Amino acid sequence: MNSPRLLKDRIFSLLMQGLTIASCLVLVLIFICLLVKSSPLLISKPLGELLFSTNFRPLKGEFGFLAFIIGTLLVTGIALIIAVPLSLLAAVFLSEYTSGFILKAMKSLIDVLSGIPSVIYGLWGILVIVPLIKETIWLLFRKSVSGYSILAGGIVLSLMIIPVILHVSIEVLQYVSRDLREAALSLGATKWETIKHVVLRKGSPGIIAGIVLGLSRAFGETMAVMMVCGNVARIPGSLLDPGYPLPALIANNYGEMLSVPLYDSALLFAAFILFLIVVVFNIISRVILLKVERSIQ
Amino acid sequence: MGLRNIELRKLEEIIFKILMIVATVIITGSLAFIIVIIIVKGLPAMKLSMITQLPKGGFYIGKEGGILNAIAGSLMVAGGATLLSIIISIPVVLYINIYRKKRSRLANLTRFSFDVLWGVPSIVYGAFGFTVMLAFGIKASLLGGIIAIGFLELPIMSRAVDEVVRMVPSELKEATYSLGATKLETSYKVIVRQTFSGIVTATLIAFGRGIGDAAAVIFTAGYSDYIPDSLSQPAATLPLAIFFQMGTPFPEVQERAYASAFILTLIILVISITSRIIAVKITKHTIK
Numbered sequence: 001m002n003s004p005r006l007l008k009d010r011i012f013s014l015l016m017q018g019l020t021i022a023s024c025l026v027l028v029l030i031f032i033c034l035l036v037k038s039s040p041l042l043i044s045k046p047l048g049e050l051l052f053s054t055n056f057r058p059l060k061g062e063f064g065f066l067a068f069i070i071g072t073l074l075v076t077g078i079a080l081i082i083a084v085p086l087s088l089l090a091a092v093f094l095s096e097y098t099s100g101f102i103l104k105a106m107k108s109l110i111d112v113l114s115g116i117p118s119v120i121y122g123l124w125g126i127l128v129i130v131p132l133i134k135e136t137i138w139l140l141f142r143k144s145v146s147g148y149s150i151l152a153g154g155i156v157l158s159l160m161i162i163p164v165i166l167h168v169s170i171e172v173l174q175y176v177s178r179d180l181r182e183a184a185l186s187l188g189a190t191k192w193e194t195i196k197h198v199v200l201r202k203g204s205p206g207i208i209a210g211i212v213l214g215l216s217r218a219f220g221e222t223m224a225v226m227m228v229c230g231n232v233a234r235i236p237g238s239l240l241d242p243g244y245p246l247p248a249l250i251a252n253n254y255g256e257m258l259s260v261p262l263y264d265s266a267l268l269f270a271a272f273i274l275f276l277i278v279v280v281f282n283i284i285s286r287v288i289l290l291k292v293e294r295s296i297q
Numbered sequence: 298m299g300l301r302n303i304e305l306r307k308l309e310e311i312i313f314k315i316l317m318i319v320a321t322v323i324i325t326g327s328l329a330f331i332i333v334i335i336i337v338k339g340l341p342a343m344k345l346s347m348i349t350q351l352p353k354g355g356f357y358i359g360k361e362g363g364i365l366n367a368i369a370g371s372l373m374v375a376g377g378a379t380l381l382s383i384i385i386s387i388p389v390v391l392y393i394n395i396y397r398k399k400r401s402r403l404a405n406l407t408r409f410s411f412d413v414l415w416g417v418p419s420i421v422y423g424a425f426g427f428t429v430m431l432a433f434g435i436k437a438s439l440l441g442g443i444i445a446i447g448f449l450e451l452p453i454m455s456r457a458v459d460e461v462v463r464m465v466p467s468e469l470k471e472a473t474y475s476l477g478a479t480k481l482e483t484s485y486k487v488i489v490r491q492t493f494s495g496i497v498t499a500t501l502i503a504f505g506r507g508i509g510d511a512a513a514v515i516f517t518a519g520y521s522d523y524i525p526d527s528l529s530q531p532a533a534t535l536p537l538a539i540f541f542q543m544g545t546p547f548p549e550v551q552e553r554a555y556a557s558a559f560i561l562t563l564i565i566l567v568i569s570i571t572s573r574i575i576a577v578k579i580t581k582h583t584i585k
Contacts, residue, residue, distance in 0.1 A: 108573060111573075118511065128334060217416065220417070286413060
């Protein structure tokens with residue numbers, strides 16, 4: 001027996017086990033940290049007022065998050081309305097009607113583009129989308145708007161989540177077995193009918209999971225949205241009004257938060273809301289994807 | 298469906314096919330458009346002084362200087378964070394793949410929690426990093442940025458390394474065990490070597506994500522016109538430099554934002570293309 005080697009193995013095994021368990025606990029740690037930090041606010045204000053009031057005046061000690069919550073929901077909603085149909089159509093096209101080189105090249109392109117930082121998307125939004133909205137509205141309605149709006153935020157955001165939805169959808173569609181397609185084709189279905197009735201139906205849980213992943217990405221996206229959506233803490237009356245999503249609220253006020261009582265607690269509460277929603281969405285979509293994966297193996 | 302006219306059914310297919318092609322073109326077109334705009338706007342604004350000089354007095358109202366502080370700061374923050382995430386993720390991945398059965402409960406739980414962590418928004422990592430810093434009395438600094446970005450990179454790194462380590466055939470492990478190697482020796486002498494290019498790819502991917510992130514460093518790394526010379530000094534980062542320059546009302550400074558964006562995009566593209574080339578190489582040389 002070579003005991004120093006075994007001892008070394010034993011020690012490292014314990015260390016590695018410790019690290020593994022610690023990294024499983026990071027989620028719990030974030031949860032506890034954010035909850036503890038937002039507790040001063042949660043103790044001093046009723047939850048209903050925090051979530052359903054639009055009065056956000058930190059200096060007067062009023063913290064109603066409704067305008068920010070609605071801002072987040074609207075921007076995310078617009079992004080989904082644009083991104084989902086586009087990504088689904090493109091995913092079906094790429095996985096069913098192309099193959100080999102084109103598919104591979106497109107997949108790489110999507111993956112490269114999903115690595116582009118959100119600040120760059122934001123900059124592009126300022127340079128392209130904001131002026132585009134401004135000029136279109138002027139041409140159509142002779143009304144002057146700044147262009148910095150929830151619509152601009154939603155459009156920029158949709159481009160950021162398309163790679164996510166597209167990536168998952170292509171993977172899922174390719175998992176659908178050849179036998180099923182061939183069975184449908186042999187019954188006389190056209191290729192499109194096979195896709196519509198068989199492939200998409202079979203792939204729908206996975207596609208939904210992909211959409212939920214995109215949704216949670218959109219929820220927490222900060223910089224790009226913050227750069228184009230105007231950041232006015234009011235409930236937007238139309239698509240062309242500015243909005244103020246939660247992540248932007250956190251990022252914009254980091255400087256002054258320590259000097260106003262409860263303000264830091266309020267911002268960390270906003271982070272806590274984001275964290276909870278995103279984690280729940282992620283868990284749902286991951287569970288669906290795991291099930292899809294198992295049903296294939 | 299047999300009752301329906303075959304021509305009608307074909308027409309439906311053609312219409313949908315056109316829609317699909319349009320969608321694909323819109324997506325690729327607009328994504329490519331982003332890169333094009335960054336090049337068209339950024340390239341003319343590029344000057345050598347941008348990458349060789351620190352901001353000088355009046356830089357933010359359009360006077361002389363460059364963004365060397367942000368380039369160096371970003372490399373330091375992302376570099377440190379990547380190192381941190383390697384130190385944590387490699388042992389974890391080896392543990393769940395070598396010491397435990399690949400499908401054990403702990404292994405699955407670890408993978409699952411990394412998947413969920415992957416989705417946590419970077420602003421939340423920033424806020425979390427900030428609370429950790431407060432608890433330890435750390436001010437906005439290079440160290441703070443490294444901690445926050447390190448947490449952000451950890452799930453990316455771990456899942457990418459796990460993908461390659463999981464693919465190592467069990468015969469290879471068994472062969473080394475039969476030669477009398479311990480699990481630890483198998484791990485670092487065989488598995489790490491076998492998957493080395495995969496680990497390099499994962500490192501590059503994580504680094505790329507770290508260097509592009511702004512929301513996590515806004516609280517934690519702060520901003521400074523100088524290159525930090527210790528962990529406790531604040532560090533400027535490229536994404537924040539772009540954000541701040543864009544926020545000024547001066548066209549000269551906004552030009553600099555375009556140039557900075559060009560530099561950042563170039564760094565990201567080089568990293569991501571390099572990692573792709575290495576990834577292609579892995580599949581060529583690994584034993585299957």
